[in-house]
Amino acid sequence: MLEAPYVTSYLSEHFADEAFTTLEGYQRAGGYEAARRAIHEMSPADIIELVKDSGLQGRGGAGFVTGLKWSFMPTDDERPRYLVCNADESEPGSFKDRILLERGSHQMLEGILIAAFAVGAEKTFIYVRGEYAHPTRCLERAVAEARAHGFLGENVMGSGFAHDVVITRGAGAYICGEETGLLESLEGKKGQPRKKPPFPAEYGAFGMPSTVNNVETFSHVPHILRRGAEWFKSIGTEKSPGTTIFGVSGHVARPGLFELPLGTPLSEIVFEHAGGIPGGRKVKGVIPGGMSMPILPAGELDVPMANEFLRERKTMLGTGGVMVMDETTCMVRVACVITYFFRDESCGQCTQCREGTGWMDKIVRRIERGAGEPQDLDILLDVAAKMEGQTICAFSDAAAWPVQGLLRHFRDDFERHVREHKCPYPESFEL
Amino acid sequence: MVIAEAVQAEIRELMACYPEKRGALLPALHRVQQELGHIASETASELAALFEIRPIEVMEVVNFYNMFYSTPQPAHHVYVCTNLPCSLRGARDVLKGLAAHLGVDAEGNTEDGRIHLGHEECLGACAYAPMLRVDDRYHEDLDLEAAKRLMDELD
Ligand SMILES: Cc1cc2nc3c(=O)[nH]c(=O)nc-3n(C[C@H](O)[C@H](O)[C@H](O)COP(=O)(O)O)c2cc1C
Ligand code: SF4
Ligand code: FES
Numbered sequence: 038m039l040e041a042p043y044v045t046s047y048l049s050e051h052f053a054d055e056a057f058t059t060l061e062g063y064q065r066a067g068g069y070e071a072a073r074r075a076i077h078e079m080s081p082a083d084i085i086e087l088v089k090d091s092g093l094q095g096r097g098g099a100g101f102v103t104g105l106k107w108s109f110m111p112t113d114d115e116r117p118r119y120l121v122c123n124a125d126e127s128e129p130g131s132f133k134d135r136i137l138l139e140r141g142s143h144q145m146l147e148g149i150l151i152a153a154f155a156v157g158a159e160k161t162f163i164y165v166r167g168e169y170a171h172p173t174r175c176l177e178r179a180v181a182e183a184r185a186h187g188f189l190g191e192n193v194m195g196s197g198f199a200h201d202v203v204i205t206r207g208a209g210a211y212i213c214g215e216e217t218g219l220l221e222s223l224e225g226k227k228g229q230p231r232k233k234p235p236f237p238a239e240y241g242a243f244g245m246p247s248t249v250n251n252v253e254t255f256s257h258v259p260h261i262l263r264r265g266a267e268w269f270k271s272i273g274t275e276k277s278p279g280t281t282i283f284g285v286s287g288h289v290a291r292p293g294l295f296e297l298p299l300g301t302p303l304s305e306i307v308f309e310h311a312g313g314i315p316g317g318r319k320v321k322g323v324i325p326g327g328m329s330m331p332i333l334p335a336g337e338l339d340v341p342m343a344n345e346f347l348r349e350r351k352t353m354l355g356t357g358g359v360m361v362m363d364e365t366t367c368m369v370r371v372a373c374v375i376t377y378f379f380r381d382e383s384c385g386q387c388t389q390c391r392e393g394t395g396w397m398d399k400i401v402r403r404i405e406r407g408a409g410e411p412q413d414l415d416i417l418l419d420v421a422a423k424m425e426g427q428t429i430c431a432f433s434d435a436a437a438w439p440v441q442g443l444l445r446h447f448r449d450d451f452e453r454h455v456r457e458h459k460c461p462y463p464e465s466f467e468l
Numbered sequence: 469m470v471i472a473e474a475v476q477a478e479i480r481e482l483m484a485c486y487p488e489k490r491g492a493l494l495p496a497l498h499r500v501q502q503e504l505g506h507i508a509s510e511t512a513s514e515l516a517a518l519f520e521i522r523p524i525e526v527m528e529v530v531n532f533y534n535m536f537y538s539t540p541q542p543a544h545h546v547y548v549c550t551n552l553p554c555s556l557r558g559a560r561d562v563l564k565g566l567a568a569h570l571g572v573d574a575e576g577n578t579e580d581g582r583i584h585l586g587h588e589e590c591l592g593a594c595a596y597a598p599m600l601r602v603d604d605r606y607h608e609d610l611d612l613e614a615a616k617r618l619m620d621e622l623d
Contacts, residue, residue: 039593039596126592127590127592129551129553129589130552130590131590132593134592135592135593166592167498167535168535168591168592170604170605171606205491205495206498207533208497208498209533209535210532210533210534211589222494223491224488224490224491225488225491225519225529227529228532228533242487243487285595286556286594287553287557287594288556288557292553292594292595292596292597294595328551360556360594366556374551374552375552378589381589382589466555466558466560467561468560
């Protein structure tokens with residue numbers, strides 16, 4: 038079980054309390070009251086309007102407005118409708134969904150109930166990454182409790198609304214986090230993403246209208262219902278309301294989880310909350326939101342952690358996985374770790390992605406070995422540019438961005454490898 | 469039959485959870501592998517019959533996912549996470565040290581065939597690096613000595 042966050046807010050307020058993982062403990066903290074009120078006293082349209090008004094944005098990486106996504110579900114359609122919870126969390130540097138499952142399964146389930154009622158879904162499929170054996174057990178326990186209490190099943194809370202939850206374990210494939218790769222996997226197939234359109238609201242799980250949301254996205258929902266859209270908007274920035282749970286890793290004194298308002302400056306997260314860089318060393322670069330997001334150099338850490346500000350620096354919030362690297366770090370080796378990952382995880386359907394990830398990996402490895410040529414840097418940028426915006430899913434873009442970011446801010450590291458035919462960072466981690 | 473009658477019954481129950489029974493294929497593969505250690509072609513054929521799909525479709529799924537094995541496996545799988553946050557905190561030294569400790573050439577099976585050592589991508593434990601996974605269990609905040617002790621304690 039993960040340690041509770043060092044800094045908490047409404048999502049993780051009770052995470053240090055073991056009892057919060059039980060239905061009784063969760064209810065003692067006010068849990069399931071928001072779902073009860075939503076289901077008994079509100080109309081689906083009112084709920085969607087409220088969530089839209091709150092401005093909640095998806096926390097799975099793309100930041101799409103949640104209420105808007107829910108409103109895409111067809112209402113004049115007789116087919117069964119499904120909700121899908123994306124608990125595949127495999128973006129390197131991310132571990133927030135894990136704690137939300139381990140210590141907050143009931144909170145997430147309450148959000149799922151509210152969402153299910155709002156979009157008229159009869160079932161929710163929760164897809165958990167296969168390696169999360171323990172979080173899955175925590176979730177299974179919570180689902181069993183909720184079912185035993187009549188919070189799931191034929192007649193949810195005596196309202197006549199029927200809803201149940203199915204938990205499916207993945208089996209070790211990063212691409213199954215992409216929502217249509219996930220849907221394929223859920224259907225018992227290879228997790229190869231689908232062409233869009235049609236989007237999941239029209240053709241989702243088992244071909245039925247579906248809404249896919251992330252674990253954390255669902256977890257915010259009960260709080261919005263309980264305290265209102267205005268309250269939610271009072272936290273975070275004007276365009277990015279609410280908190281998120283930042284996961285900080287790498288070269289910091291106090292790695293861990295920190296629930297903070299969106300818009301918190303990256304420097305505050307790194308130097309105050311995570312305790313700064315140990316050993317009196319200086320920071321070199323920080324990846325702000327999981328491996329797919331371009332790195333920021335030491336001079337740009339003043340940026341508020343919200344997409345409207347991060348975009349100006351050519352990066353994004355992603356999953357809020359903050360990876361910190363000190364001055365001993367070789368950025369060419371960092372590139373090698375990144376390109377290896379994407380080469381390995383490409384599902385292979387699109388030529389640009391399959392070939393591009395392979396090429397990038399080959400070139401950065403050559404540079405790392407000291408065998409790179411001066412033109413390799415431009416070849417690398419050329420390959421990355423060709424990988425953008427032309428593929429079935431955003432994986433290919435996500436593979437190109439971090440390499441582009443490294444070359445934008447740390448080109449000198451690459452050039453020195455080419456010039457000196459060796460790595461100039463004797464203290465860096467080795468491959 | 470390689471898949472026990474009781475397990476087949478469980479699989480039929482799993483099928484009922486999904487609008488199409490094929491939805492239960494990944495759960496069924498997990499269940500069968502837990503029982504048999506890997507998914508041999510004979511097992512795949514039996515599953516295919518249960519799911520009314522072709523054996524090749526089952527094998528395609530087995531081969532797509534890292535956690536399914538199509539050949540007999542050692543008693544334990546040890547995976548050291550070598551993604552960036554773990555690498556920044558010494559994971560690759562732990563992997564190399566364990567390889568030496570177990571007498572494995574970088575990655576592979578021990579001579580007695582009991583343990584497979586390998587690397588894995590981020591496991592969602594980045595703040596508690598280095599870390600490794602032994603079968604279904606995470607071990608976090610390790611150093612090489614602690615990792616070696618873990619290996620020595622495996623049954
Ligand atoms: C390659 C790739 C991997 C992804 N992995 C995840 C993931 O592990 N978890 C997740 O919630 N979203 C992931 N996403 C985003 C999903 O496609 C989708 O946008 C998200 O689940 C929607 O939920 P939200 O609107 O609540 O954020 C991934 C996207 C891509 C392109
Ligand atoms: S972009 Fe890459 S991962 Fe996505 S569908 Fe194409 S080949 Fe697969
Ligand atoms: S990088 Fe090792 S657990 Fe995330």
